Amino acid sequence: SEVEDAISTLETEGKVTRIGSGLTFISSTAGWEELTEMATKTLADFHGSYPLRQGMPLQDFRGQLRLKSASFGAVLQSLTAKEKVTTDDATVRLPAHRPVLTPAQEAAAADYSKLLAVDRFSPSTEQPVDIELLLFLVERGDVVRISDDVVYLADAYEDMESRILDSGAGGREITITTVRDMFGTSRKYTLAVLEHMDSKGLTRRVGDSRFVR
The missing domain is CATH 1.10.10.10 (Winged helix-like DNA-binding domain superfamily/Winged helix DNA-binding domain)
Structure with missing residues (x-):
């Protein structure tokens, strides 16, 4: 379709980014980079405050990013695929985060x-x-x-x-x-x-x- 062709052209030019496993969500590249930065900063702050916790509860993370459920799922898939975050059933963390006790x-x-x-x-x-x-x-x-x-x-x-x-x-x-x-x-x-x-x-x-x- 013409719309799909236009999106593909913008994607090739680096102006938009497809998000999620189905690539059904589209963001401006600048907007996606801003969201990625917000996500990693949110987790870095959480790990700084709670270093012994495995990760941030997913619902709290979604609330911090101010995203609706459907778009949050797509964002989380892309952040995980790009190795910006790591998730399990209930939490999300930065890939390098490992809770370790002091002596x-x-x-x-x-x-x-x-x-x-x-x-x-x-x-x-x-x-x-x-x-x-x-x-x-x-x-x-x-x-x-x-x-x-x-x-x-x-x-x-x-x-x-x-x-x-x-x-x-x-x-x-x-x-x-x-x-x-x-x-x-x-x-x-x-x-x-x-x-x-x-x-x-x-x-x-x-x-x-x-x-x-």
């Missing part, structure tokens, strides 16, 4: 792990580490945060989850009392674990009991 943070993380290990099924609810370090440890797989104040070492939580699921095999009822007695822990911890398992879709609640899904 002091590694020491704080080790001390926190030791604190949680003192009573592995009823871990301390003290949180001597700041929230950013805690979220990093969750992301790295060191710990599992099952509520605002209950955090388990990952291996302790996985042990509990496995044993609870085994106890409910064959349609057997899982009760707060049996789980509490199984691990010698309090109702508070038992409920937190069971509610977390409900939220993961591993168990379903019927009254005060649970059954494996």
Whole structure:
């Protein structure tokens, strides 16, 4: 078509840029370069403020760029294809960004792990580490945060989850009392674990009991 021919001519002259995997969105080259610069600066600022986070939530990134959903998808595809950004299901980051703990943070993380290990099924609810370090440890797989104040070492939580699921095999009822007695822990911890398992879709609640899904 004449329109397509005109667009192709402008593209050849470097005046417009096609965006997205289907190349259905078109931007002036100057506008695209400005948007690319805004995108990389937005992420650089985010990484500077939150160095331990894997990336910026996609919806926050879209909000910063002031884009509608359809055009944002196309922009993200092109930014990724041009290796300006890297994305996963929920976040976006600069390709060079790698969260790394400082020696002091590694020491704080080790001390926190030791604190949680003192009573592995009823871990301390003290949180001597700041929230950013805690979220990093969750992301790295060191710990599992099952509520605002209950955090388990990952291996302790996985042990509990496995044993609870085994106890409910064959349609057997899982009760707060049996789980509490199984691990010698309090109702508070038992409920937190069971509610977390409900939220993961591993168990379903019927009254005060649970059954494996």
